[in-house]
Amino acid sequence: KVNLKINDSPVSVEAGATILEAAELLDIRIPTLCHMKMDCLNFEHRSGSCRVCVVEVKGRPNLAPACSTPVTEGMEVHTNTLRAINARRTILDLLLSDHPKDCLICPKNLDCQLQALAQELGLHHLLYKGEQSTYNRDLSSKAIARDLDKCIMCRRCETACNVIQTVGVLSGVGRGFEAVVAPAGLKPLVETECVFCGQCVQACPVGALTEMDYKYPVWRMLNDPAKTVVVQTAPAVRVAIGEEFGMAPGSVSTGKMVAALRKLGFDKVFDTDFAADLTIMEETTELIERVKSGENLPILTSCCPGWVKFLEHQFPDLIYMPSTAKSPQQMFGAIAKSYYAEKIGVRPEDLIVVSVMPCLAKKYEASREEFSHNGVPDVDIVISTRELADMIREAGIQFSQLEDQEYDSPLGESTGAAVIFGATGGVLEAALRTAADWLAGQDLQEIDFTAVRGIRGIKEATVNIAGIELHVAICSGLGNARKLLNKIQRGEADYQAIEIMACPGGCLNGGGQPYHHGHGQILSKRLEALYRDDKNAPIRKSHQNPSIRKLYAEFLGEPGSHFAHKLLHTHYIA
Ligand code: HC0
Ligand code: SF4
Numbered sequence: 001k002v003n004l005k006i007n008d009s010p011v012s013v014e015a016g017a018t019i020l021e022a023a024e025l026l027d028i029r030i031p032t033l034c035h036m037k038m039d040c041l042n043f044e045h046r047s048g049s050c051r052v053c054v055v056e057v058k059g060r061p062n063l064a065p066a067c068s069t070p071v072t073e074g075m076e077v078h079t080n081t082l083r084a085i086n087a088r089r090t091i092l093d094l095l096l097s098d099h100p101k102d103c104l105i106c107p108k109n110l111d112c113q114l115q116a117l118a119q120e121l122g123l124h125h126l127l128y129k130g131e132q133s134t135y136n137r138d139l140s141s142k143a144i145a146r147d148l149d150k151c152i153m154c155r156r157c158e159t160a161c162n163v164i165q166t167v168g169v170l171s172g173v174g175r176g177f178e179a180v181v182a183p184a185g186l187k188p189l190v191e192t193e194c195v196f197c198g199q200c201v202q203a204c205p206v207g208a209l210t211e212m213d214y215k216y217p218v219w220r221m222l223n224d225p226a227k228t229v230v231v232q233t234a235p236a237v238r239v240a241i242g243e244e245f246g247m248a249p250g251s252v253s254t255g256k257m258v259a260a261l262r263k264l265g266f267d268k269v270f271d272t273d274f275a276a277d278l279t280i281m282e283e284t285t286e287l288i289e290r291v292k293s294g295e296n297l298p299i300l301t302s303c304c305p306g307w308v309k310f311l312e313h314q315f316p317d318l319i320y321m322p323s324t325a326k327s328p329q330q331m332f333g334a335i336a337k338s339y340y341a342e343k344i345g346v347r348p349e350d351l352i353v354v355s356v357m358p359c360l361a362k363k364y365e366a367s368r369e370e371f372s373h374n375g376v377p378d379v380d381i382v383i384s385t386r387e388l389a390d391m392i393r394e395a396g397i398q399f400s401q402l403e404d405q406e407y408d409s410p411l412g413e414s415t416g417a418a419v420i421f422g423a424t425g426g427v428l429e430a431a432l433r434t435a436a437d438w439l440a441g442q443d444l445q446e447i448d449f450t451a452v453r454g455i456r457g458i459k460e461a462t463v464n465i466a467g468i469e470l471h472v473a474i475c476s477g478l479g480n481a482r483k484l485l486n487k488i489q490r491g492e493a494d495y496q497a498i499e500i501m502a503c504p505g506g507c508l509n510g511g512g513q514p515y516h517h518g519h520g521q522i523l524s525k526r527l528e529a530l531y532r533d534d535k536n537a538p539i540r541k542s543h544q545n546p547s548i549r550k551l552y553a554e555f556l557g558e559p560g561s562h563f564a565h566k567l568l569h570t571h572y573i574a
Helices: 018-024 082-097 113-120 156-164 199-203 215-222 240-247 256-264 272-293 305-314 328-345 361-367 386-395 414-423 426-438 478-489 522-535 546-556 562-568
Strands: 002-006 008-013 036-038 043-045 054-057 077-078 145-148 172-173 180-182 209-211 228-233 266-271 351-357 381-384 460-467 468-476 497-501
Touching: 002 018, 018 077, 036 113, 036 156, 043 156, 043 209, 043 497, 054 082, 054 386, 054 414, 082 272, 156 172, 199 209, 215 351, 215 381, 215 386, 228 256, 228 272, 228 328, 228 381, 228 426, 240 361, 240 386, 256 386, 266 272, 272 328, 272 414, 272 426, 272 522, 272 546, 272 562, 305 361, 328 351, 328 361, 328 546, 328 562, 351 361, 351 386, 361 381, 381 386, 414 426, 426 460, 460 478, 468 478, 546 562
Parallel strands: 002 077, 228 266, 228 351, 351 381, 468 497
Antiparallel strands: 002 008, 036 043, 054 077, 145 209, 172 180, 460 468
């Protein structure tokens, strides 16, 4: 342990800790901007580049950045001397000298850490009037909007893209005043290998990176009497949307969300979880076939579009590995525009499918060519959890006061197996529950595969299902996926099934979720909430979902049938 004093209060911390960490123990707040820490993922980016966190250390001539200065024995730190406060104000003043002042109409208004700092430091007039950057906004992709005029060079997005995700799209470009973090050659995002995971958007403290906003297309559809508008909500949305309305992280607000969606005017409120159960039917059929034949192993899950795009760009030699089953979002769209449209007598082009997703890559996935038929997309519009929260606010709905409501039938019925899709490990556990029952030919009671649970980036387990030993691996975060895939390429792994999710922790940490800024245990709380929801579900295995059984009996035939393949499976582009 190292002993030091901060603002005259003694504190002991582990060697290697920073002044910032020591101050946190004393509940002393030091402002930060470029610093990025994700407590439950055990990740910290100590860049020290913005210098907003400078403090005075006795005996040192220069101010020290608290986020990247390690503590030493006997150190005496003062966090709020006039010199430190003035230095912070000057740094902020300089940052703002080249930052647009249109906060009122910025998508990050009231959610911007720069704005919050200006408020916190009481900066009400600026001394420096600098030159202003004038870049064109990059609206080239369906998923992510970039506004370089707002980039403050904190490089948090670069860390997310290069260090955590190892995609390597964003890096420092240009020098001096011209310096920004952007794709090489300032290329539009759509021309790069960006997978639209949105981890850079989660990381960005300002409005330089945000989602492409589709709220107004949704409003327009809701107000078009010629359209029947249905909505599906992804598993991870229900355990995070409450945070937008002041509810505690880890609240499960499914019922309130359904009520809010009805108030917004959706004709039917359905659940992606229904389609997650459907995905399990198809994917597990494929898993069992491959395990029995020993061919094309390991099977890789394919429901995360960011991960699929990563594989297409970076590991084309492994393109035969992912399950051909479409993601739940896309299966939902395909079933809504065929089975359901037919049932209610509406033409597919007049049935509008809106998705609410924790993910920005889902916006891109819905636009992929193979997910349209005769020019009609299976999923018409994708909005994020944050965009739905904005719409609820815009409509003046008091979310936390709403009485719980139930999803509509039949595409709203789901099981506990489906809801855990939102957490890393959930898809594989859902598949194992069904595989075990099918192989054993009975309704097994042991259904909690706890070895595959938890927020860790890479998990490995050997599970015994009906006498068959399966080596499985689960990873979340594309940097972890890269490590695992490299191992497979080198022939050093003998897994039969692997689940990969692009975002660290899974969909619960998607690029479209409420901003968590890495603080506290928010992600773990969302994860626990998903497993709580599963535990409380009356049915916890996908193949026991009555609406799924009916769908096969009335429409699809058997899992893996020719018709099911035509409607519910896809191919990948290497
Ligand atoms: Fe996910 Fe999904 S679980 S990717 O994380 O599989 O976005 O929540 O909707 O499609 O179901 C996201 C979440 C989904 C899909 C499901 C899968
Ligand atoms: Fe990199 Fe993901 Fe951001 Fe694309 S969306 S730039 S891949 S972090």
